[in-house]
Structure formats: structure tokens, C-alpha cells
Amino acid sequence: MLLRNTDPFRDFDRLAQQLMGTTNRPAVMPMDAWREGERFVIEFDLPGVAKDSIDLDIERNVLTVRAERVARNGDWEMLASERPRGVFSRQLVLGDNLDLDRIEASYADGVLRLLVPVAERAKPRKIEIGGVAGDKPAELAG
Numbered sequence: 215m216l217l218r219n220t221d222p223f224r225d226f227d228r229l230a231q232q233l234m235g236t237t238n239r240p241a242v243m244p245m246d247a248w249r250e251g252e253r254f255v256i257e258f259d260l261p262g263v264a265k266d267s268i269d270l271d272i273e274r275n276v277l278t279v280r281a282e283r284v285a286r287n288g289d290w291e292m293l294a295s296e297r298p299r300g301v302f303s304r305q306l307v308l309g310d311n312l313d314l315d316r317i318e319a320s321y322a323d324g325v326l327r328l329l330v331p332v333a334e335r336a337k338p339r340k341i342e343i344g345g346v347a348g349d350k351p352a353e354l355a356g
Contacts, residue, residue: 243258243259243260243279243281243302243303243304244258244259245257245258245259245304252331252332252337253329253330253331253332254312254329254330254331254332255327255328255329255330256306256327256328256330257325257326257327257328258279258304258325258326259324259325260281260283260321260324260325260326261324262283262297262324263281263282263283263324264282264284265321267281267282267283267284268280268281268321268326269281270319270328272308272314272317275307275308275309275310275312275314276305276306276307276308277305277306277307277308277314277317277328278303278304278305279303279304279305279306279326280301280302280303281301281302281303281326282300282301282302283297283298283299283300283302284299285299285300308330310333310336311332311333311335311336312330312331312332312333312336313330313331313332313333313334314330316331317329317330317331
């Protein structure tokens with residue numbers, strides 16, 4: 215006995231992709247972000263994407279990540295196609311408390327990792343309390 219889940223919309227998407235070379239499913243770029251002390255770490259899952267096809271841009275405080283997963287061509291029939299292909303992007307608005315001039319990026323094992331340092335002006339610091347010569351407490355000013 216053969217069990218098969220049928221999804222008429224998936225079948226329609228597959229047919230549309232075969233005929234027009236596109237799909238209506240959005241491309242996904244999953245992301246995790248966290249803080250490690252004096253820096254933020256952002257990771258994007260980009261399996262099957264070549265390093266040369268990844269483009270990072272910052273304009274003002276908006277980070278744009280673009281990537282392309284190239285479709286395979288050949289003389290064969292596609293049996294299943296669930297991984298998105300083509301160009302996709304994601305934008306993040308980064309806060310003013312980050313040093314956008316010192317972002318570091320690396321790519322290994324299908325994961326794009328960005329290290330974003332906290333700006334010096336946003337780091338906690340002590341403020342010295344000083345007095346001006348000649349100032350007298352209010353009770354002595356009499």
C-alpha cells in the first residue's frame with residue numbers, strides 16, 4: 215500500500231515553477247541574533263549558497279543581506295523541489311549604539327556570521343564628579 219499526501223497548492227506551485235521558472239513561495243533566510251559582552255552576533259542560514267554570491271551593504275543604519283542560490287540545470291527531470299532558488303534578501307535596522315564601521319563577516323558551513331561591536335559611546339562608563347573652584351555650599355553662601 216502506498217500512502218501519499220496530496221497538496222493541490224504544492225502541485226500547482228511545482229507546475230508553475232516548471233512552466234515559468236518561478237515559484238510563489240518566499241525565499242527564507244533564517245536568522246539568530248544575540249549579545250556576547252561588548253558585541254552582537256548575527257547568524258544567517260544560507261545552505262547551498264556560494265560565498266561569492268553573498269552581498270552585504272549598509273546604508274545609514276540598515277543592513278541588507280543578499281544571496282543567490284543558483285538553480286541546477288541539466289538534462290533531467292525534477293522530482294521534488296522544496297528548497298528556494300534565486301536571489302533573496304533580508305534587511306535589518308541596526309541601532310545607533312552599534313559601531314557599523316567595524317562589522318566583521320565570515321561564512322562557513324552554510325552560515326553567514328556577523329560580529330557587530332557596541333559603539334564606544336554606548337558602553338557603560340563612570341562619570342567623575344568635580345567641583346569648580348570658588349563654589350561654596352548653599353548653607354555657607356549666606
